[in-house]
Amino acid sequence: MTEAYKNLRSRADEIWADLHDPETVWVRIGTTICGRSINALGVVETFRAELARRGIKSVVSEVGCLGLCYAEPLVDIRTAGVGRVLLGPVDVDAVSGVVDNVIVNGNVNVPNVIGSFEKTIEGVPMMSEVPGWSNQHRIALRNVGQIDPGDSFQYIANEGYAALDVALSEKTPEEVLTEVRSSGLRGRGGAFFSTGTKWGFLVPSPGPEKYILCNCEEGDPGAYNDKGILEGDPNTVIEGLLLAGFATGASNGIIFIRHGHDGPISRTKEAIRQAYELGLVGKNILGTDYSFDIEVSLVGESYVSGEETALMEAVEGKTARPRSRPPFPAAVGVWGKPSNINNVKTLSYVPEIVRRGGEWFNDIGVNLSKGTAILCLSGHINRRGMYEVELGMTLQEVMDEIGGGVPGGRQIKMLQTGGPLGGLLSADKMDTVLDFEAMRAAGAILGSGGIIYGDDSTCAVDLTRLLIAFCQFESCGKCFPCRLGMTHLLDMIERIRGGEGQQEDLDLMRRYGESMQAGSLCGHGQLGFNPVQSAFRDFMGDFLVHINENRCPTGSCSQYAANPMRTRPGPEATAFITDPYLRN
């Protein structure tokens, strides 16, 4: 152990012990995007006021989301009397009662209690038995919701930066790379490419300037796990970057986030600032001769900027249009320097892999899909939220045991997985296991981990039209099979949706799709036919009802004439430009 880390750890342990002091009440409230959208900040304020009014010595921390979004605002209270208990939903009006019952009187038997983490309390379930929590396996999310992301010492107190310390003091870069290789970790950004192999490409590239990029563009609607990690535990991503840099001989890390996501941006910037201050990032990290700088780079709204080469263009401040490969990023990446790109989730696993060993991680999961899946469940599902489960669970188990089934006694009809490029999957295929290859064989992708549930009131044509509208709008326009193909697909599906479609349209759409798959430069165009292809495969009935009977089987399409579509700035937006040179 380095001397520097020993000192940090002992300061961290003191801070952690103070939070668990018997005289202190520690209240943790999830205030990430999901919580804030239902006034979790108001709950924080009210807790502070109510505790101050009663003169109770307490710390009220704003933490990440524990993932049980359906029960937000989530309040996690720790007192010497009752131990640590979780309650939710606790809205502003309920705070005073919770303070009186749980904190003052030590009575946890209140209607909105979810469970107890530590003590066995009569009438209150243990968290280790609460469905949706007990069947998780939290690795990347190990600290999310449990520690204050604004205080890096809380991360350090929970084995944070221990992997970095071990790597720097006891291991060579090759040994770290070997751990990651033997873990079987595969990228969670969509393609499930082996992380160890990808890092291996960067190793021989000439330095000294080499980049590790962390991709938190997260443009997939229905996925919020990357933002959830950065906002709830930014230090695990920073430590992952530092280890990637060490293993590959890189000099710089860039965390790439979409402009406007203020929570993740400010949490990440603050964690980087603290890490510099504590000697964990920058020159001579932990007093060793390893140096690595980390910065945050923001991008405007553009889905394709999440594609690895488009991302490099965006980091350089240009339009986010993909580059053609080769050269590959490991040879020529950002600013022309060798680069490697990983998703936020991928990097978040790395500290635990290095600390506990590649073999440990390799034992978790199924087949070639090692470790866990970080899922975002939303739509027609009871327990909407963010969960980390072992790969190998079936989709049925995810829906029933994690998600708690479909609300309102309705039947499940479809799943939309892996973002807009993933497409639809019929509920008949719920025995598919969470495994990259198995999902692909079933015709879906696991992708970023978003699963949107649609019950029997959902029309496949309506949802497909929405996904295609998204893909059409987001096409960067660089290559014509994607640019024109998406537009034609959208036109045809709008016709079908409006009751004017014809049987021939289906074949024409297939032909467009094939050209897009064959002729597009990046994954956006290559996969952009997926929504239509998968809907044809699993829900042809819905299309035929529209075409042959001129009606929507569920009534969703007939309700509104047109769905929204985003618009790019048209000629009117530039009309103000009077300078002819500028209008050019």
Added chain:
Amino acid sequence: MIDINNKGNSSSDLREVTRALLQEHENVAPRTTVLSCLLEVQENLHYVPEEAIVEVAKYTGHSINDVWGVASFYTNFRFTPPPQHMVEVCWGPTCHLLGAMDVLVAIQSKLGLEGEGDVPDGVIGLKYNTCLGACSQGPVISVDEKITGAVTVETALSVLEETLNPS
């Protein structure tokens, strides 16, 4: 500082303000690019005036066309002064399934709008969003960058009413 709601700001004011912003940006950012400069202008002025395009071009040593190319590619930039309030409605798949269309149509009819855009007197504008990032609380809207989840037609309209006519 410039009053962003005052549309009478002169060209030279806007140039000066942009220059000051870029100077400030350079002091805190590890590196500056065309995109990072434009984001800085948008963040502070809530739009990118013509003058700023010219200033960013000068500052970064790119042509005006290059800067305009970047600015028109990303959809978060706007080029006319912003309305006083901005409401964004998510039409991502999750929100769509949970009733975003009802919310959107209700907001549009309250504001007298058909698509995206600003109301004529510039009090409020409407923007679509493909995902506001709080899908687990859908349907989601955002008013003046404050996100509200689990909205119904009624709660969405009352958030809007509270913004337009604070009680």
